[in-house]
Amino acid sequence: MLSHRIAIGLFVVVVIGATVGCERTKAPNLAANMNTASSVRELLQAGAAEGGGASAASLSEPTGWATLTGRFQMLGTPPRREPLTIDKDTAVCAPGGKQVLEKTVIVGADGGIQNVLIYLDTDTPADDPKWEHDSYLAKKSDEVIFDQKDCVFLSHVATMRSNQTLRILNSDPILHNTNIQAGRGAIAFNGSVPSNGQTTYQPGGQTDRPFPISCSVHPWMSAYMITRDSPYFAVTDENGGFEIANVPAGVELEFRVWQEKAGFLQKVNLNGAATPWKQGRFSVSLANDERREMNVTIDASVFN
Amino acid sequence: MGVVLAGCTPEAHFNANAVLMHKNENAAKETTEFSPQRRADIANTLVALFGTPDEPHIPAAPGIGEDDVHQVMDPRKISFAAGSVSSDEQGRARGLYREHCAHCHGVTGDGAGPTASFLNPYPRDYRMGIFKFKSTPKGQKPTHEDLKRILVNGIPGTAMPSFLVLPENEIDALVHYVRYLSVRGEVERLLIDYATYELTPQTEPSEDDPNPPPEDRLVNLEASEEDQESQAEVIRSFVSEVTQKWLDAESLATEIPAPDPDRDLAKSEAHGRELFYGPVANCIKCHGDSALGDGQTTDYDDWTKELDPANPELVAQYQKLGALKPRNIHPRNLRNGVYRGGRRPVDLYWRLKNGIDGTPMPAVLMLPENAPPGSKGLTEEDLWALIDYVRSLPYESISNPRLAQPKPNNQRERS
Structure with missing residues (x-):
């Protein structure tokens, strides 16, 4: 009887030990539910044969053109800009030990937030003069310049249309390379650009979100970029202001707003009223020749 | 049991x-x-x-x-x-x-x-x-x-x-x-x-928003x-x-135009050396003045960049979730004669022409067709010269030592 108890006791110890062993090998992930998964598989299989290509939602036709303009302002104390560690080619990149500050959040004297990106998220018909004003059609094959000087990308948040060509310049007397870590939809690129030389990049498609650009020779160099099919995008200037002219009027359009540190801006105050922007999105429908003013204030805590 | x-x-x-x-x-x-x-x-x-x-x-x-x-x-x-x-x-x-x-x-x-x-x-x-x-x-x-x-x-x-x-x-x-x-x-x-x-x-419902929208489901x-x-x-x-x-x-492999088989190898290597140190290819920028891979050693590859390696606090969080400790990526030491992607000239051609994905190694700048005079970039011939030089690097003496005094011609080894 006693030996029986000991045996049971031992068995319990072994089971506990074994269970503990099992627990340790479990990864910190949630196991799928096999029944749900097989129902999801049925759902995914069912419509798969019908062919891809989501049909574009039918849009009503624009009635004219309008302007979207405004300003982004920070309320409260902006985060401090830290100096970059510059340990290579210092004669060019930080002459005389000059301090160069990072550009994650740049706020002007009266709170204007620089480098906020505003872009149209609605897919609009391509090359359609009803949707694209002559002023854009005329410039659609223009090259976009992306330059670097004193080991700083001169456009910190760059924008281009996905069919345009980016001409990458190097105004420094040293070699750079431009490593474009393109997001989904565009092609990645990493080319060297000799001193006072140039190279070109064609993204080949539009991206949903901004992606980083860096220089491997000088890893502190950093910029962001977005490529879009439509021409309706802007980046705020040093006063936090932006303007997108000749936007299609009479139709509902959805825009997205992004800032490097905060990501898609969600908690904003628009023309005096607290307005949630779901994943940085807002919708507008502008009247012909309207000039829509957007005064956006954002609490500094969003950027910390 | x-x-x-x-x-x-x-x-x-x-x-x-x-x-x-x-x-x-x-x-x-x-x-x-x-x-x-x-x-x-x-x-x-x-x-x-x-x-x-x-x-x-x-x-x-x-x-x-x-x-x-x-x-x-x-x-x-x-x-x-x-x-x-x-x-x-x-x-x-x-x-x-x-x-x-x-x-x-x-x-x-x-x-x-x-x-x-x-x-x-x-x-x-x-x-x-x-x-x-x-x-x-x-x-x-x-x-x-x-x-x-x-x-x-x-x-x-x-x-x-x-x-x-x-x-x-x-x-x-x-x-x-x-x-x-x-x-x-x-x-x-x-x-x-x-x-x-x-x-x-x-x-969660809050004072500002007592009825938040329900979570979107995938x-x-x-x-x-x-x-x-x-x-x-x-x-x-x-x-x-x-x-x-x-x-x-499957249809995107970069084609490789054959180099001139009769090229003077010594001349091509010498030309490649000039390019290696020159301003256009400028390989020394990262591979170092002696090609030991010591020119730029503080960058990361794309897999590591995802771990915000400059931010120890975030790195610690990712490591808890199974990420491996970040390491810097080093440019290849070209004097070892060890080529990860293969040692054949065609392998080196692809590395130089296309760069190496996921790493800081960029593609070399090729001279565009019909480029105006004075444009910067390499020709196919330049590219092969660079490859010839890189392939000779493991056998090139890293120093050029000279004797302080001429050896007497009756010298014998000490025993």
């Missing part, structure tokens, strides 16, 4: 990309939270699409024919490579991936198998869909031949061995399985990013049929997108 042990053998499962989920939560903390519901949706979707390590499944990809999908991921080859290690009645091997690859690359193909943390460099994480040593331009997938070459030759200077001893059909099956894991991992990333940037997260079987179908459409489009890139790669 046997029962207890059998019960303890964990069933093989794919790990979730918890690091990317947490990274996205950090990057977009105002708008993102991976709730248990959201994690379960992603896990269920991945099983629905790709099955499990023991029972893999190949999803349909709308817009791509079944034959083409199977060119990327052949279900028969994949089931041959999947599962636990065994053999059938005819003695044919099963579970090839777990026998040969999983201990380093992990069952998931996340480059985090049990041995991974002991290796330098770490094993490749396939889930980004980025591969270094290949014939295609930057941003494109490797071809079937590219992956096969890596399996057959191994990667000199790393822990990746040659699998030349395996029969051809096993190598072929493993290439398909690696692609399967890579497609699976990349689709998982797209699902995670989609949830991060497109779906409304779960929010896939919800209780939703209306229409909603379910639009959810399914998004998920299917990710599979098609990634699969198509693998299909496209």
Whole structure:
């Protein structure tokens, strides 16, 4: 009887030990539910044969053109800009030990937030003069310049249309390379650009979100970029202001707003009223020749 | 006892990309939270699409024919490579991936198998869909031949061995399985990013917002049929997108114009040396003045950049979720004569012409056709000269020592 108890006791110890062993090998992930998964598989299989290509939602036709303009302002104390560690080619990149500050959040004297990106998220018909004003059609094959000087990308948040060509310049007397870590939809690129030389990049498609650009020779160099099919995008200037002219009027359009540190801006105050922007999105429908003013204030805590 | 042990053998499962989920939560903390519901949706979707390590499944990809999908991921080859290690009645091997690859690359193909943390460099994480040593331009997938070459030759200077001893059909099956894991991992990333940037997260009611909108679901079987179908459409489009890139790669290998076989090798090497130190190729910028790989040693590869390596606090969080400790990437020491992507001139041609994906190594600047005079860039001849010089580097004396005094001609060795 006693030996029986000991045996049971031992068995319990072994089971506990074994269970503990099992627990340790479990990864910190949630196991799928096999029944749900097989129902999801049925759902995914069912419509798969019908062919891809989501049909574009039918849009009503624009009635004219309008302007979207405004300003982004920070309320409260902006985060401090830290100096970059510059340990290579210092004669060019930080002459005389000059301090160069990072550009994650740049706020002007009266709170204007620089480098906020505003872009149209609605897919609009391509090359359609009803949707694209002559002023854009005329410039659609223009090259976009992306330059670097004193080991700083001169456009910190760059924008281009996905069919345009980016001409990458190097105004420094040293070699750079431009490593474009393109997001989904565009092609990645990493080319060297000799001193006072140039190279070109064609993204080949539009991206949903901004992606980083860096220089491997000088890893502190950093910029962001977005490529879009439509021409309706802007980046705020040093006063936090932006303007997108000749936007299609009479139709509902959805825009997205992004800032490097905060990501898609969600908690904003628009023309005096607290307005949630779901994943940085807002919708507008502008009247012909309207000039829509957007005064956006954002609490500094969003950027910390 | 046997029962207890059998019960303890964990069933093989794919790990979730918890690091990317947490990274996205950090990057977009105002708008993102991976709730248990959201994690379960992603896990269920991945099983629905790709099955499990023991029972893999190949999803349909709308817009791509079944034959083409199977060119990327052949279900028969994949089931041959999947599962636990065994053999059938005819003695044919099963579970090839777990026998040969999983201990380093992990069952998931996340480059985090049990041995991974002991290796330098770490094993490749396939889930980004980025591969270094290949014939295609930057941003494109490797071809079937590219992956096969890596399996057959191994990667000199790393822990990746040659699998030349395996029969051809096993190598072929493993290439398909690696692609399967890579497609699976990349689709998982797209699902995670989609949830991060497109779906409304779960929010607690607050004073400002007493009735927050319900959490958007990636896939919800209780939703209306229409909603379910639009959810399914998004998920299917990710599979098609990634699969198509693998299909496209097969015709994208960079062609190599043959060099002049009668070129004067010494002259070509000397010209290559000038280019190596010159302002256009400027290889010394990273590979160093002596080509020892010491010119730029503070950068990271794309897999490591994802871990915010400059921020120790975040790195510690990612390490807790299974990420390996970040290491800097070093440019190759070109005096060792060890070339990871292969030592043939064609291999070096691809490295220089296309750069190395996922790493800081850029493509050289080629002179565009019909470039105006004075334009900067290399010609094909320059490129071969650089290759000739790089191939001579292991045999070039690093110093040029001179005797302080002439040796007397009656010198004899001391004994």
